[in-house]
Amino acid sequence: MRVSSLLASASSLLLATLAVAEGPLMCGHCKALAPHYEEAATSLKEKGIKIAKVNCVDEPDLCQAHGVQGYPTLKVFRNGEPTDYSGPRKADGIISYMVKQSLPAVSLVTAANIEEFKGADKIVAIAYFSSPSDAPAAEFQATAEKHRDDYLFGQTTDADAIKAAGVSPPTIVIYRAFDDPVSVYPYPVVSATVEEIENWIKELSIPVIAEVNAENYMIYAQSGKPLAYLFLDPTSETKDEYIERVRSVALEQKDKINFVWIDAVKFGDHAKALNLPESSWPSFVIQDLEKQLKYPLDQNTEVTTTVVKDWVKSFITGALQPTLKSQPIPETQDDVVYNLVGKEFDQVVFQDDKDVFVEFYASWCGHCKRLKPTWDSLGEHYAAVKDRLIIAKIDAPENDLPPSVPFRVAGFPTLKFKPAGTKQWIDYDGDRSLESLIAFVDEHAGNSLKAPAKNESAPSQSHVEFHDQTHDEL
Structure with a gap:
């Protein structure tokens, strides 16, 4: 069967990458994706989810028809209808994204599958109801439809599942693979709106402090909060010690600032962009993402819990002045511009x-x-x-x-x-x-x-x- 026929006739779900898939013209991003794509294909095959690849040199008309302008381009085909793939490009991220795509927006949870379902992703939201018509079932469904690419949603009216969870319906519970593993919706749930539910899940989706990289940066960028970076050499024996020094501050201020640690060796250029000029680690900097202002701690200052706490407090109160990168002021202005x-x-x-x-x-x-x-x-x-x-x-x-x-x-x-x-x-x-x-x-x-x-x-x-x-x- 031709590739074009396969894509058009996909009866359920298929992920296709349209790229220069092999040979000397294969792009660097395609090469980087290839091993992750193969690993994801092996895992997803067991779940009945197909993975395909298209060589745009051999199939130029097909790639043009799907608007391919750069390589690799990934498309999700559901019943032959394509949508853009917007998930991660590492194996575990591809698997997680496609599993979500294969499920209904809200999956049926029972006593038989509840334990497996709770651990099926990093963020899992389960609504417990006495009846499918209980409030806020409609709002929960709408939230799931809106965020099916981001989180895993389940719903149950199974009395045994509710008993096993130890909750009283109606309620919504978030299960996480990090920090506090279980969080119950803390407000009157019957009046919860889509916006309130999604904001609650969004808040819980960001760890107190975790490694930031290209795969998860957008979670922080879209949060609306400033971002505090702890730059570390990941090979250093003191790495975990410094993370723990910052953790207590991050826990205290998590409603105002997101905290991350970052590989200073791999992302040294990003450190310089944040006005940390020296390759001296650990280093700490706060970035106001909305205003693109940077507040680096002097790199000669030891990163201690007290120092970080005081620096963060000064930032929150507005006492800190941003460090502005600037070229030297020209001695003369002889040009017309x-x-x-x-x-x-x-x-x-x-x-x-x-x-x-x-x-x-x-x-x-x-x-x-x-x-x-x-x-x-x-x-x-x-x-x-x-x-x-x-x-x-x-x-x-x-x-x-x-x-x-x-x-x-x-x-x-x-x-x-x-x-x-x-x-x-x-x-x-x-x-x-x-x-x-x-x-x-x-x-x-x-x-x-x-x-x-x-x-x-x-x-x-x-x-x-x-x-x-x-x-x-x-």
């Missing part, structure tokens, strides 16, 4: 009498490189009015934005305009032609952009006077 850095961002950008148009770029970004000559031309176009309008650029990965900035940059290049007399930002989302950029500036500028008469001279941008010439030291 102002070379902006983090240390002087506020002083340059938030001058009330100036319009400012900023390109947030990355040195490695191809789109940014293509924009550069146009952006330079934009600076040249307005060179005569640079006392009123600053055309600027900033290497965003090398310069942290200060807390005063109400946004964070997620892609490059990002273009934002701040009119004179305001602290508001206007996103530029038009095409990147010089004509369109000029039209945008002319439309939104707070100042007159009429060039001075020829016998007048505009001050050089390198001599623009700032209202506040002081600079924060990092």
Whole structure:
């Protein structure tokens, strides 16, 4: 049977990876996935879940029909209908994800299978009811439909199962493979809403302190809480000792901050991105994920329970100031485009009498490189009015934005305009032609952009006077 026919006729559940599956063209990500995919296939075969792979060199039309733009692309086929696979890419994660997909959103739990079901995943939610119509059965079902990819849900009215669990219906119980293994819904359950149930499960799904990696990072990123990292050398004999030093603080503050430990050897670049410049472990840092601000503990300071507790308390109360990464302030500004850095961002950008148009770029970004000559031309176009309008650029990965900035940059290049007399930002989302950029500036500028008469001279941008010439030291 052709692969396309297999996918279309899958009667129940099938996971397919569409990739350059073999040979010299096989991509690095495909190679990394391959052993995990094979291990998962062996385990899932016993559960009646099929795993397939498609070589996009041999099946280009099929891959194109399924919108494959990068390798590997994973798709879940249920009764021949594809959906994107959004689970982990390690064997145990693939197995867990596909087992959830094979089950109804809420599985029937009985006395015969309850013990096995409670340990079937890291997070298992079981609702105990006297009758299927008991409140909040409908809300529990809706929660399960919404989060079937995230957690395992079961429901029972079996008197023996309820007795074995030692609970009084109606109630909902979470069984975890970490920390406290059993948690009973702590509020009046009959009035529980979908939002309340999902928030409760979400809170319990994050350990007090566990290792963070590429597989589980999004759990923390989507939690809405700051993230405290303990960077450790995983081969160190003192690793567990330092984790225990932080655990008590993590337990005390888990409602406000998530705590993790991370492999400092493997993720050394991430440590530098969090403003930990030295390869000195252990090290501790808190990151405000929403504002992308970093609060690293001095790496010369011993990581003790007391030190971490005081650091976290200062962060929570707002007493800590973030450490901002910045390139050096340029000695001169001779180009038509102002070379902006983090240390002087506020002083340059938030001058009330100036319009400012900023390109947030990355040195490695191809789109940014293509924009550069146009952006330079934009600076040249307005060179005569640079006392009123600053055309600027900033290497965003090398310069942290200060807390005063109400946004964070997620892609490059990002273009934002701040009119004179305001602290508001206007996103530029038009095409990147010089004509369109000029039209945008002319439309939104707070100042007159009429060039001075020829016998007048505009001050050089390198001599623009700032209202506040002081600079924060990092």
